[in-house]
Structures are given as structure tokens and as C-alpha cells.
Amino acid sequence: MQQGQAIIERIRRISAGVQRLELAVEKPHQAISGGQFFLARTDSAYGPYLREAWLPIAVRENVVIVERPTRYAYLPNQVIDLLGPIGRPFPLRSSARTLLLIAYEATPAIFLLMLQSALARQCAATLVLIGQARRYPFEALPPALEVTLAEYHERWAEREQQIAWADQIFAAAPPPYDIPAYLRLLEDVQRIRQAIGPETLYGVFQPPMPCGIGACQACLVRLQSGDEMLACIDGLAFDLTRVNLLQNLPNSPGA
């Protein structure tokens, strides 16, 4: 993890809602893997006070491509202050041959860098876009990826086969996370696969991260063991069979 400067070299709008920024980054920021991200600051002032999470979707030598909503305006040559890489790479098993990625109402951008290496080593991968996630411009996705669309979880007709088929399953939701969605998925996976092996079912947890370095303790995720893990150090992907989902409901009664 390093602090450094990046320069926006190119801005490409790929749909009404999504733009891709090509950032020239320094060495330490080129070594970023799928599931890791940056905490970015566009401004030398303090508004917004906290940094924004920027998700890289591809790396090419000294250029990292990140995806940002189009409602933020950027300029070519703009200098961006980056902290990163934050978090652990997604735990893609080397033995995994089939990969199921699910985006609940959220951009699938967080999966794309991992997907690149998975496809490179001949994994078969399916991306499920649920609800608003269907608005994602899937023409921009790798052709080798199979894409399934569903209005909502229960309308995801292929879920029996796809869940049974996958060696590993990753689910994302709008930040910070969507516990009800992850619960529905966990129940389905338990029902369909009976035993869920270790390193099989992951949810993405992306709480606000004041520091991103393990110091402020604000991004804790509670586990069923009673332990707590830091999303910025141990995340973003957490094994959904180990997380105490109910204790991570935002503003839950236990508070």
C-alpha cells in the first residue's frame, strides 16, 4: 500500500451511467490484483473529506483503467491522489474451473480484473446481473463471459444449475453490502449444494473506509466465531458461511 499520484490519460463513456478512466499510475499501483482497489482523492481540499473507492477493471503496463459513474466529471490530465492497493486479492482457487459472479443491483466492475486472470487460465465464467445491474453495458464485457440477466433473485431462472455448476461463487451489491441479498443467496446455495466447501461462497463487503490501512477500526466485519475482521485489510471478499450476517445489518437493534 502506497500513496501516489496518477494522471487521467483518457476518459471513455461506455454507457449513460458508466465511464472508464485510463490512469497513468506509479509502479506500486501497477501491482494491483482482482478485488483490490484504490482510495482516491481528486481534490487538494477536504470536500469530500473521506476518499472515494475507485475500482480498477484492467491493468496494462503503467495504465490502470478504473470505472466511475458518469455523474462525476473528470478532465484529461487531471491529477488524482491514490492510496492503494487496498485489500486482499479475491481468493480465486487455482483449482477453480467454473466461476459464478453475481451483481445484485450493482456494477460488476469489482469482478472484472479477477475475471481477466480467470479467463486467461481457461476458467469458464458466468456473470449474473440482477435488477438495476442489467443496465450495465454488457457489450463492454469480455466475449468469453456468459451473461445471465434477472429482474430479481427469485426470477433468476438458471440459478439452480448455475449455483450447482460453479466451483466458486462471488456476489457483490451496492456499497457497503446487502445483507438480505447475501442471506437469500446463502440459503439457496445451502439448499442446492447441501455442504458448502471452504472458499466457495463469497460476498463483497465495502463499508466506508476512513483510513484503508487497518488503523481506524471503522470497517470491521463481524464473524460467527465472534472474531472481527477489517474489510480494508482482510476484505473485500468474505466467506459468507463465516460472516455473522445478522450482526452486520446496518444500524441493527443490537447497536
Add this chain to the structure above:
Amino acid sequence: MQQGQAIIERIRRISAGVQRLELAVEKPHQAISGGQFFLARTDSAYGPYLREAWLPIAVRENVVIVERPTRYAYLPNQVIDLLGPIGRPFPLRSSARTLLLIAYEATPAIFLLMLQSALARQCAATLVLIGQARRYPFEALPPALEVTLAEYHERWAEREQQIAWADQIFAAAPPPYDIPAYLRLLEDVQRIRQAIGPETLYGVFQPPMPCGIGACQACLVRLQSGDEMLACIDGLAFDLTRVNLLQNLPNSPGA
């Protein structure tokens, strides 16, 4: 005084430090006279919290030209929120035939709109640029205006004649005002002209103005009579023979 929106139609840099913005303004803001100004906000957020004073230097139908330092960046078509006109027009006497304008270390922009009408009615006008004020691009000033340069007040060689010659004298300084400079000027004028008639010698007072409308009482200027006047309502020009200059020193011991 009204709140309204203006659009930046054109941006022209006239020197390294000065740019002129042509603003398309609404009706009530076209009726602005020399000495009046706008309180502007470029941003819908609250940083900076207080509005900025924008000085118009010319009015042409629905276009007002304002001068701004080049260290602020603007874009064509940018929408600006304006409050104004603020303050009273400078009290240019209809009988005045000779006008002396002095800029101490400051842009003379605040004089230019008044100067336009003064020159239109055949006043003779001299502008004295002192210290840093000499960096002002005087090529951009009306040719009918006589310009005198001086390194500092005491080096202003022509001041005996020019002070004796003028029907009215106006002095400006960097905001909010420069009491030591105004004191030196007042002493000179008293020495050179013996009696100073009413409406002869004015200083520009431009304290920070939270409201600009006479409500917050933060812009008070103390007079020798013991009275107080509001710079936003009664200013910007105050008769230097009536102001209690020592009581308006920033953070003076009386505080």
C-alpha cells in the same frame, strides 16, 4: 438588490494576473453603477462559505464585464449565482470636472465603471497606480485617462499638483482597506488643500460581507461622530474626513 443567475459568455485574459469575464446577467443586475458590485457564488456547495466580491468594470446591455484574478479558473457557459448590486454608487459630484483615482497596491478595477460615466461627461481623470498596482495592464484602460505610476506614496512625485488639481479624490487598497495608506493620503490632502470640502476625499472600504444586505452588522465602519455605517449599504466609498480611521484598524487595541 436581487439574487439571480449569470452565465459566463467570454473569458479574456488581459495580463498575467487579470482576466475579464463577460457575464450575461438578468435585468436587475444590468442596472449597476460605478462603485457597486456583486457578491458571487460559483458553486452550489458551501466552500467557500462566504460569497466573493466581483467588481464590474463595464456594462453593455445585458452583459456585465467583471475583473477577476487569473488564479481563479472559470469556464465558458459556467453559471454564477449573483447577489447585487451591493452598495451605493460612488458619489461623483455632477459639478466635478477633475477626478483623481489612486490605487494603493490594488487593482483599480473598482474605479473603472465610474470612470466610464465620468469620461462620458468630459471629466478629466488621472489614475495613480502605486506599488504593485503598477502591474495592472494599463494598456487596457481608456486612452483618455492619464496614468501616473509611483513606487510608493512618498515617491509619487506629482502628488502636490494632482491633489491640488482634483475636484474629487478616490483611493482604493486591497480589501478590506489600508488605514495607514489612507492616513498618509488624508494628511497630504489636508496639508496641500488646507480646507477639505465635503464630498472631496473618499476611501474605499471593503470588509468581508457575510450578508451584503445590512442584516449581519459585520461590515460596520466607525465614524468620528460615534455613529457606525454599514459598508454594504452605505459604502464602499466613505468620506475619509468623517471616518474614525484609528478605530477601524483591524484588530486594534480597543477591541
Add this chain to the structure above:
Amino acid sequence: MLEITAGKSALRLSRPVIGASGAFGFASEYSKLIDLSLLGALVTNPISLRPRRAAHSTRVVPLDGGVLIHTGLPNSGIHKMHRQYAAKWRASPIPIIMHLIGSADDLAECAIFLDQQSEVAAIELGINDTLTAREVRAVVATVRARTQLPLLAKLPLYQAVNVAAAAVDGGANALVIAAPPRGTARDPLSGQLVGGRLYGTWLKPLVLRLVGQLAMRLDVPLIGCGGVHHPDDVRDFLEAGARAIQLDSVVWARPEMVTAIAQAFSVGELTRMAGALADEWRAIGEPAERRTQLLLAPPPPSMPSPPEI
């Protein structure tokens, strides 16, 4: 309609949005920019028994996202102010509340004077930061004994929780939470550190918490004041237990927001504002306790923020 009653007299607010002392001037200064009849009431700038002159020192220090102001509370004393402004106050489309400052004796004399007049609908007492709870009770009781007018007490931010009950015991009919806190900043002009009161959007979370705490403990109407810059801020204050709010420095920074905030309320009843979520929203008529309790009750199922796609 919110009523703040004191025996037989009452202050009636058609909308729970009030112009705060210090921000709107002494009467109709802002009528050039704002339709003041949209407000429920207007509080005058501070008025004292005897004349006060402006502070000599630096009076404004612009800050990141806020401003420090120290005016010295200039005014020509209550009698002269009354002569000067009575006609304007009579002509005001909304009730005028006079903000009074001074010692207990001064305040008592002001109260006796105002009780003879008809232009002012209520008194807001500026409670000095240095007073103990006991002193606050005494000051309020002194004024209470000398006027029939409804009495609002505006409490200092840091002391609000400690002195609120005392102000009510002394006879305050409503509490304004809170007067802006004092601070110190470097004056860029003189290069010196100067003191004054602080304004800005960041005040809101500080004040909102105090309102929430006091709403659970006290039965008196609470008026939130500090950092309200948006209709959503009003919603937050009402939900925390305030019955009304005061707008202060927003009128300088963005006068149009005063209108937007006031217009978010129809007369008497409360319409839902932009951004309000149906299931969170409570009508203004419900008692403060009820609304505050709800904050501590189990939450609705998680509501993901709108996706960024």
C-alpha cells in the same frame, strides 16, 4: 401550526421555520430577497437595554466551510431600537420575536418595557455561556415575572444539556438549541488570533445530537438552530424531536434555500420533502418522545443506496 403559550398569551407559527437572531437583521432587511411571509416568525438581532457599539477588532474571518464572526452586537438600546423599528414590526407579515441580551437587571427592565408594547410577539433570551444552571434559572425567572409574553431561551451549545431544565424551571416556554459556539481563528489581515462565533454546515450534527438528547428528557417545545442549510436538515431536526427550527447563516450563503426550506412546509400540515423516505417520515403533530423513541427502535430492512451503473 405550532403554538408556544405562556398563560393567556401565545406565539403562533404558521410554519416551523424561524429566522434566527443575528442573521436576518432587525426587521425587514431581507424582504428585498425573500418573501418573509413564508417564515413562521423572525427573531431580531440581539438588543440590549443600553446602546452597544460594534467591536473594534476584526469582525469576520472566513473559514473552510464556515465563518467566524464577532460583531460586538451593536444596537442603540431597546428604547431607541423600538422607536426606530416599531412601525416595521407592526407591518411585518409574521410575528416578531425580540432577542434580548444583558444582565438579569437589564433583561428585567427590557421585559417590563416590552410588556407595554404590542409589536413584539415573544422574547428570546440570549443565555450567556458562563452562567451556571442556577443562574440561568434565576435570569429566566426574573424576566418571566415581568412579562406576559411567551419566553424562548436560546442556550449556549456547550452548556445546553446542563442548563436546559433550569431554563424551563425558570419559566421558559420553549428552548432554542443552540446559540453558535465561540472559536478562535487567525485573521489573515492582522496575522493575529481572534475570537468570535462560528457558523457553518458542520454545526448541524453537533446540534442535532443535543436536540435528540433533550427531546427525550424534557416536555417543552424545542427549536433547533445551527447548520440548517437544506430541507432535509429540517426533517432531521423534527425527527430528533424539535418542533421548529431556526435558519441562520444559510441566508447569507444561499438566500434561495430559505425559500426552498420554508416552502417544503404547507401551512399546518407537513408535506414530505425531496429525499424523504416514506416509512421514516413522521408527522409534526406527534409528541417528541414518540418520534425520538422510534430512532432507538429496530430498523427497517437495509436499504441499499441507488446503484451506480
Add this chain to the structure above:
Amino acid sequence: MLEITAGKSALRLSRPVIGASGAFGFASEYSKLIDLSLLGALVTNPISLRPRRAAHSTRVVPLDGGVLIHTGLPNSGIHKMHRQYAAKWRASPIPIIMHLIGSADDLAECAIFLDQQSEVAAIELGINDTLTAREVRAVVATVRARTQLPLLAKLPLYQAVNVAAAAVDGGANALVIAAPPRGTARDPLSGQLVGGRLYGTWLKPLVLRLVGQLAMRLDVPLIGCGGVHHPDDVRDFLEAGARAIQLDSVVWARPEMVTAIAQAFSVGELTRMAGALADEWRAIGEPAERRTQLLLAPPPPSMPSPPEI
């Protein structure tokens, strides 16, 4: 060099810039980004006698120009924390100050334990917002009686002026002014109002004033904490009477500023910082009283801001 002494033991700071509790973690978390040896000392995140778990509820609400945070102060209790971190603390290039929270009994037990250990150079006591001056004196005295270590007391913002003398009477060797205040904000996620502590640049003028007030009254070293985001902020605190400052949320927002701020000080002596005016600047060695008095002395002649031409 600033020394905070307690009998024979002393905390020596090579620079008057300290990493604040809650912001820098428990030990060397920030060593990846910052050369921690540039700091004078580091205060750990809060540690309690018994384990504390993270708050269930929303823990972060981003705000305009700041942030609300409520962590619940998770830590596994002083004994386990000590086992886990002792090696890191021993290896630290700068003194480690442990921030302790809890009841008087808990704190006493923690103090007895720390007095047997060698890794921690001083204790910072987090003083609860709800304690009276008398209770603060008792808590500090309880801890004082059980350790030889230098004792810093970190006071709540609202109560700092009221409890400062009591903390000194109880035996505090330095005061940290102040712990961040609590506030309430709407969590965009759950749509509910939530509580927590508030951080941001706007804290500085509030805290600076308290430091100025206390420096005039007390003889104990004061450490300013709140809203320091720039080398000029350090200058302001030292001029107001602080002997050192703590950096907190700036390290999250702009870690590079921590280095810039620390590097503005050479060891022991104080160089003038960017933007400092020669005639205002006072050396750090002068007593606090002297420096604070100067603020109230007649000002230099007006210094116009640089012209905009």
C-alpha cells in the same frame, strides 16, 4: 524537546507532533505510508481492561467536510493487547502512549499492569463526557496512585474548561484538548439518525479557543488535538499556548500532510513554517503564559493581503 515529567519518569518528545488515539491504530499500521520516526510520539487506539467488540450499528457517516464515526472501541482487552503488540511497541522508533478507557476501577487495574511493563512510555486517559469535575479528579487520582508513568488526560470538548483544573489536581502531567465531540447524522444507508464522534477541519477553531483559555489559567503542558490539517495549524496552536499537538483524521484524508507537518519542525528547536510571519512567531521554549499574553497585546500595523492584480 518537550519533556512531560512525573516524578522521576518522563515522556520526551523530540517533536511537538503526536499521532492521536483512534487515528493511527495500535502500533505501526501507518509505517507503510509514513515515516513514524518523524513524530514525537504515538498514542494507541483506546484500550480497555476487558475486551470490547465493535459497535453493531452504522459506524461511519460521511459528512460535508468531515465524518461521523462510532466504532464502539473494539479491542481485546489490555492483557491480550499487550501480548499482541509488545514487540511492536518495543521496536517503535518513538515513544508509545497507551490510551486507556473505562471505569475508575478498570483504569486502576490497567495502570497497575502497565507499571510492570516497559513498552509504554506514558498513559493517556480518555475522560468520559459525563463525569463532573469532582469525578474527573477522583479518576485521575486513582490512576496516579498506581503508576509512575507520566499521565496525560484527554478531556471532552464541551467539558474541557470545566474539568481541566480537576484533572491537574488529580495528578495529570499534561492535558490533551480535546477529544472529538459527539454528534448525530442521518445514515444514508439505513435512513436513520445515528450517533458518533465528529472529525473535520472545522474542529480547529473550537479547540483553539479552549487551548487559549486554558493556557491563561493553567501551568500544565497543553496538547492541542482537533482539526489540525496543515503546518500553519500547528503554529496557531503553539501561539495559543499549546506545547504540542495531536494529529487525528488528517492521516486518513491526506497522509502526506502528517509528514509535511512533522517536517516543519527540526529537532528541539522550531523553524519558521511556510506562511509564518516573522514578527508573530514565537519560539516553542517560551512559557505558555507569555505567548498567550502576546495575543492580547496591541497589534502590529495593518498588513494588507497580497494584491490581486
